[in-house]
Amino acid sequence: MKKVTVIGGGTGSFVVLSELKEHDVDLAAIVTMMDSGGSTGRLRDQLGVLPPGDLRQCLVALSSAPELWRKLFLYRFENGDLQGHNFGNIFISALEKVCDDYDTVIDTASYVLATKGKVIPVTYEKTHLCVEYESGQIIKGEGNIDENNSERTRIKRAFLEPTVDVNQRAVERIDESDFIIIGPGDLYTSIIPVLLVDDIAVQIKKSKAKIIYNLNLMTKAGQTSNYKASDFINDLDRYIGRKPDYVIANNGSISSSIIDWYEDHDEKTVENNLRSDSFEGTIIEGDVINRTQIEKNLSDKLTRSVLRHDPIKTSKLLLEIIS
């Protein structure tokens, strides 16, 4: 069975993992541990725990437990003291408080969710993502970076403060992988944080694994403003020292009303300029848009992006490479 490792966190990894788990692959997720926004940010600040949000999403994505458990872990309290907190985040935080080590936290959550595949935090140490823009501005904290939409200059460098030791399980997993799937996900707040942990980039660079990159559908204001496909690839190359072997790019149509929604948020579709940019890897194009999700996201005030990758369509393209 092919060993496939997904790198990232949040909704992007969720999309890939939730469908790939239904197929005959040995699946693992190496998860960013740098989130500092929302419920996760409050829990890490108030309780001194590691950020649970990205872990929770990956654990649920890999869950083969009855639907009830997945609903429970994704349930968000709407009122009172617990308002805005997600049950899964609370569960992982409480587990961290009563467990002797974080491996037990992951093992216990994996057990109750009956995960088909491994969830591997990239580090067990606390750190914050920082970025420095070309303007000279430095922003600390993934949550703050995520909300810094008004910034117009590019990110010059990203770094962790403090630096942290890698989880050796992550290094071992990369070493034995046949494929590494990067994204979908916000480049600087879901993917690069993983690559910043010592040994991860080095290990990916020298790995025998083929790298598949799920190119973003849209740019992200304050993070990848005006990026074309080649910009995403070049930034990955900068942090890994190697370009992806495969890029999956959307060619499905996006309605003008959605384009307008993004334009109101200073974001636009990512232009695929890889062929003209003489990209040497394989470019796979297909319609990967999740059209059933759009309406739900439009009605959710918390949503910062409306378009999502479709799990089944995306996995179909991935499996053509992997199989």
Added chain:
Amino acid sequence: MKKVTVIGGGTGSFVVLSELKEHDVDLAAIVTMMDSGGSTGRLRDQLGVLPPGDLRQCLVALSSAPELWRKLFLYRFENGDLQGHNFGNIFISALEKVCDDYDTVIDTASYVLATKGKVIPVTYEKTHLCVEYESGQIIKGEGNIDENNSERTRIKRAFLEPTVDVNQRAVERIDESDFIIIGPGDLYTSIIPVLLVDDIAVQIKKSKAKIIYNLNLMTKAGQTSNYKASDFINDLDRYIGRKPDYVIANNGSISSSIIDWYEDHDEKTVENNLRSDSFEGTIIEGDVINRTQIEKNLSDKLTRSVLRHDPIKTSKLLLEIIS
């Protein structure tokens, strides 16, 4: 195997269930659903859920899951938004939000805690305990009654507002029970609330089951001030229409420093006057004091009682009756 049913909630039921589950009895707990204080009170007010606290205690008491799960369910958050909330309470509340019915809540929590025995909420409907004192004062809400320590007159009547339908599983369980264990636990805030739900008292009265009453160690200010053993029995008789067949009363020594602690709280040891009061049931006396718990309770600012029944000593006396 003898069918033994424990009536009450909170720490009292915990004591009995946690040790009896290690023995060869068919065990169930019929649990009060009227708590309105502390974490439980806030959750029911803010989220509109049924009070989870007593259920959680009984579920954990019956748990045969690894120690970690019991620690997790009893874990109380110390900081931030979740301060004072108990993880088990949050778990049950979130489950109620995602489950179609409350049986599924109980079944799911019982599954994850691997309970040895059934936990049966006395009702699935929302209600509040109210008491009227001889002074004429009426207090609504178990939490408020619990804190009404300054009241010096007796409780004239207790009632539920609104009245609620009984959980038929509780009625069926009483009907098939060989023994019904009442207490230990605060008479008016842990035991009588169960008896106030329609059909419960009637069913207990006509049941073939022998009733065993674990007599309280201490009076409770504002609730059973100056009560002697016969007062507890008479109040039970008033609500059930039948006196216990067995009463387990402590005869173990209590140190003068503990007596002083209680005197500072206007509480004192319950005098066993049953023989002189010509009680017709069997009186079983023994040392049931949990001496290892006292120091821990004294250091816990949240504790409203220092003395507790010892699980092993109490169960030993119970098993002499049951076996």
